[in-house]
Amino acid sequence: MKVGIIGAGIIGLSIGWYLSKEGIDVTIFEKNEAGKGATWASAGMLAARSEIEPGEEYLLQLLIDSKNLWPSFAEELIQESKIDIGYRKEGTILIALDYDDASKLKSHYNYLKKIGIDVEILSSEKILEIEPFLNPNLIMGLYSKEDHQVDNRLVALALKEAFIKSGGILKERAEVKKVVITNDEIEGIIAKDEFYKFDFVVLSAGAWSPLIEGIPKHVIPPVRPVKGQALSIQMDPSNPIIKHVIWGPEAYLVPKNDGRLVVGATVEEVGFDNNITVSAVYSLLKACWEMVPSISEFPIKEIWSGFRPGSRDDAPILGPTRIKGLIMATGHHRNGILLAPITAKGITEFIVKGVLPSYIKRFTLDRFNTSWNEYKS
Ligand SMILES: Cc1cc2nc3c(=O)[nH]c(=O)nc-3n(C[C@H](O)[C@H](O)[C@H](O)COP(=O)(O)OP(=O)(O)OC[C@H]3O[C@@H](n4cnc5c(N)ncnc54)[C@H](O)[C@@H]3O)c2cc1C
Numbered sequence: 001m002k003v004g005i006i007g008a009g010i011i012g013l014s015i016g017w018y019l020s021k022e023g024i025d026v027t028i029f030e031k032n033e034a035g036k037g038a039t040w041a042s043a044g045m046l047a048a049r050s051e052i053e054p055g056e057e058y059l060l061q062l063l064i065d066s067k068n069l070w071p072s073f074a075e076e077l078i079q080e081s082k083i084d085i086g087y088r089k090e091g092t093i094l095i096a097l098d099y100d101d102a103s104k105l106k107s108h109y110n111y112l113k114k115i116g117i118d119v120e121i122l123s124s125e126k127i128l129e130i131e132p133f134l135n136p137n138l139i140m141g142l143y144s145k146e147d148h149q150v151d152n153r154l155v156a157l158a159l160k161e162a163f164i165k166s167g168g169i170l171k172e173r174a175e176v177k178k179v180v181i182t183n184d185e186i187e188g189i190i191a192k193d194e195f196y197k198f199d200f201v202v203l204s205a206g207a208w209s210p211l212i213e214g215i216p217k218h219v220i221p222p223v224r225p226v227k228g229q230a231l232s233i234q235m236d237p238s239n240p241i242i243k244h245v246i247w248g249p250e251a252y253l254v255p256k257n258d259g260r261l262v263v264g265a266t267v268e269e270v271g272f273d274n275n276i277t278v279s280a281v282y283s284l285l286k287a288c289w290e291m292v293p294s295i296s297e298f299p300i301k302e303i304w305s306g307f308r309p310g311s312r313d314d315a316p317i318l319g320p321t322r323i324k325g326l327i328m329a330t331g332h333h334r335n336g337i338l339l340a341p342i343t344a345k346g347i348t349e350f351i352v353k354g355v356l357p358s359y360i361k362r363f364t365l366d367r368f369n370t371s372w373n374e375y376k377s
Contacts, residue, residue, distance in 0.1 A: 001024055001025065001199050001200070001351075002024075002025045002026075002027075002197065002198045002199050002200075003019055003024055003025065003026045003027075003198060003199065003200045003201070003202065003351060004026075004027050004028075004029065004188065004189050004196055004198035004200070004201045004202070005026060005027070005028040005029065005201075005202045005204060006029055006176045006179075006189065006201065006202065006203050006204060006205045006209075006212065007028075007029075007030060007031075007037070007203075007204040007205035007206055007208070007209075008028045008029075008030035008034035008035065008160070008170060008172070009035065009037045009038060009039040009156070009204065009206050009336070010035070010039040010152070010155060010156060010159065010336055010337055010340045011204040011206070011329050011330070011332060011336060011340060011343055011344075012028050012030075012202065012204035012205075012329070013028065013034060013035065013156065013159035013160060013163055014159060014340040014341065014343065014344035015202055015204060015329055015343065015344045015347050015348065016028045016159075016163045016168050016170075017077075017080075017159055017162050017163040017166060017168065017344065018344040018345065018347075018348040019168075019348050019351060019352075020163060020166040020167050020168040021166050022348060022352050023167075024351070024352070026163075026168045026169070027168070027169040027170075027171060027196065027198075028163070028168065028169070028170050028171065029171050029174045029175070029176045029189065029191050030170065030171065030172045030173070030174065031173070031174065031175035031176070031208075032172070032173065033172055033173075034156065034160045034170060034172055035153070035156025035157065035159070035160060036156075037206050037207075037208075037306065037307070038206050038207065038306045038307055038308055038309065038336060039152055039153075039155075039156050039206075039336070039337070040152070040153055040156065040304075040306065041228060041230065041304055041305065041306020041307075042152040042306065042336070042337050043149075043152070043230065043252065043254045043262045043264045043265065044086075044149050044150045044151055044152035044153075044155070044254060044256075044262075044337055045092070045147065045149045045245055045252070045254060045337070045338070046067050046070055046147065046148045046149055046150065046337065046338045047092055047144075047147040047149075047245070047338065048060070048063035048064045048066070048067040048146070048147065048338060049064070049067075049112065049117045049118075049119065049144045049146060049147050050092050050094055050112075050119065050142070050144040050147050050247060051147075051334070051335075052112070052115070052117070054111060056314065056315075057115060058315065058362070059314075059315050059335075060115065061359070062315075062316075062339065062342060062359060062363070063335060063338060063339065065342055065359060066338055066339045066340070066341050066342035066343075067146065067148075067338060069341035069342055069345065070087070070148065070150075070338075070341055071087075073340070073341040073344075074087045074150065077155070077158050077159065077162055078158065080158075080161070080162035080165060080166070081157075081158035081159070081161035081162045081165070082161075083154055083157055083158035083161060084154065084257075085150050085151055085154045085155045085158050086149075086150055086151030086154050086256055086257045086258075087148065087149075087150050088148060088149050088150070088257070089148045090148075090243055090244045090245070091143060091144055091145035091146065091147055091148070091244055091245070092143070092144045092147035092149075092244060092245040092246075092247060093122065093127060093130075093131065093141050093142070093143050093144075093244050093245070093246050093247070094108070094141055094142040094143075094144070094246075094247040095127065095134065095138050095140075095141040095246060095247065095248055095291065096138065096139045096140050096141065096249070097135060097137065097138050097139065097248065097249060097290060097291070098139065099139060101139065101249045102139040102140050104249075105140065105141070105142060108142070109121060109142055112142075117144075118144075118146075119142045119143060119144045120142065120143045120144075120145075121140065121141075121142060121143075122140065122141045122142065122143050123140060124136075124138050124139060124140055124141075127140075127141045130243075130244070131242060131243065131244060131246070133241040133242060133292050133294055134242075134246070134291060134292060135290060135291055135292070135293055147245065149245050149254055150337065151256050151257065151258075152337050155337070155340075171191065174191045174192050175191060175192075176189045176190070176191045176205075176212055177190050177191065177212070177213060178190040178212065178213040178214040179201055179203075179212055179213070179214040179215050179326065180195065180214060181214060181215070181216070181323055181326070184322065184323055184324060185323065185324040185325060186198060186199070186200065186201050186323060186324060186325030186326050188201070189201055190214075198325070199325055200325045200326075200327055200351055201325060201326055201327065202327045202328075202329050202347060203215075203221070203326065203327065203328055203329065203330055204329040204330055205330065206223075206307065206309040206330065206332075206336075207223060207224065207225035207226075207272075207307035207308065207309040207310075209221050209223045209309060209328075209330040209331070210222070210223050210224075215323075215326070216323070218322070218369065219321045219322060219323055219326065219365065221311070221317045221328055221330050221331060221365060222311060222312040222317075222331075222368055223309050223310065223311050223317070223330050223331045224269075224271075224309075224310050225271060225272050225307035225308070225309070225310070226267060226268070226269065226307065226308040226309075226310035226333065226334075227266065227267075227268040227269075227270050227273065227274070227305055227306070227307055227308075228264060228265040228266055228267060228268070228305065228306055228307075228308055228334075229264075229265060229266045229268070229276060229277065229280040229281070229284070229303070229304070229305045230262060230263060230264035230265040230266075230284070230303075230304060230305075230306075231262075231263050231264075231281065231284055231285070231300060231301075231302060231303040231304070232256075232260040232261060232262050232263065232300070232301045232302045233260070233261045233263060233288070233295060233298045233299070233300055233301060234259055234260060234261075234298060234299045234300075234301040235255065235259045235260070235261050235298060236259055237257065237258055237259030238259075240255050240259060240261070241292065241294065241295075242255045242261055242292060243255060246291060248287055248290070248291045249287075250283065250286075250287035250290070251263055251264065251265075251283075251284055251287035251288055251291070252264055252265070253288060253291060253292070260301055260302075261288075261295075261298075263284050263285070263287070263288045264284070265284075266280045266283070266284070267334075268280075272307065274305050274307075275305070276303050276304075276305060281303060308332075308333050308334055308336070309330055309331050309332055309333060309336070310331065310333045311330075311331030311333060312368060313367075314333050314334075315331070315333075315363055316329070316330070316331045316332045316333070316335075316336075316339060316343065316363055317329075317330050317331040317363065317364070317365050318343060318346060318347065318360045318363040318364065319346070319347070319350060319356050319360050319361075319363065319364040319365075320350065320356065320364065321364075321365050327347060327350070327351070328364070328365050329343055329347050342359065345357075346359060346360040347360075
């Protein structure tokens with residue numbers, strides 16, 4: 001069996017690695033460099049719990065299941081790649097800087113409790129005891145100890161290494177121009193003017209997923225770029241002033257093992273415009289300074305933007321389509337790092353065993369077109 005994967009972000013690489021471990025012949029095509037799309041731009045939070053918003057409950061179980069897979073996924077990845085991926089378990093603290101924020105945070109706490117999520121209310125004294133550089137005027141906070149984080153850039157490097165070690169073929173700077181389909185069945189793909197024959201093609205091209213030629217209109221995934229601008233501030237890695245992931249009212253802070261403090265992120269509907277804007281940088285720095293006043297003297301290390309692959313309902317699009325052999329793994333929006341293990345597991349199970357796992361069923365492309373019949377394999 002031969003599988004072609006379009007896109008070497010965290011999603012394509014994770015699926016490629018899992019399939020390759022099963023002894024399947026896999027080739028990943030990447031138009032630029034592996035792991036340099038949204039995966040690079042991300043903050044690496046595995047925030048299944050604190051980030052959930054009303055209306056997203058249908059997604060919660062998938063997020064939690066994937067979060068629970070992360071420790072073993074990370075362990076195996078580190079073992080295979082010999083790369084430390086910066087998995088950190090300090091947890092996430094959501095903070096309120098004034099009484100308005102505190103009232104919003106209390107409603108959020110009630111909502112999380114109502115849907116069965118275990119978070120703890122922390123007093124300002126307690127927060128300042130564990131994070132002494134936060135604004136001393138903060139009012140209160142919530143602590144979600146299960147909301148961990150990884151260094152997303154190291155994860156991408158490790159996945160690339162593990163994929164190649166397991167026998168997979170990675171073709172970088174090889175843009176897939178066209179998916180070739182005959183009689184509603186996959187034939188293969190065209191990249192660099194060459195035709196490659198495959199039994200399955202996995203579409204994991206992130207925000208670019210709907211742009212590839214040859215996919216019939218009714219099977220084009222409803223995915224769009226949702227721009228995020230973020231920046232990092234360099235702390236002393238041996239003496240970082242922030243240790244937990246911190247969610248403030250206007251931005252989040254994610255400390256990495258190399259001393260970077262990632263400050264993110266904007267959410268913008270501006271297509272593929274990748275400019276860094278004054279207003280975004282101003283608002284991120286202002287939000288960060290309000291949370292950590294002593295940050296002003298620290299050097300800014302990097303500013304970047306990336307495109308989250310947003311679907312019409314913000315949930316991922318996973319599994320088979322009405323084109324036999326064409327598999328979707330896209331639309332992961334702001335949870336692609338978190339959802340990588342369950343996506344890789346589910347798609348691999350479908351390709352290897354031919355049965356769609358129950359946890360993926362409600363996330364197929366079919367949900368956007370109720371007139372379609374049940375998928376017949
Ligand atoms: C600022 C920001 C912060 C984020 N923070 C978090 C977070 O804390 N936690 C979290 O879980 N998620 C977060 N996300 C979301 C997460 O980064 C994405 O959901 C995830 O990276 C999507 O992975 P992907 O592999 O689908 O896409 P990508 O990483 O974008 O990979 C898609 C790849 O496909 C390639 N490609 C496109 N077209 C073609 C083609 N025709 N041929 C070959 N290759 C092609 C691209 O070059 C790219 O490398 C964040 C995103 C942003 C922008």
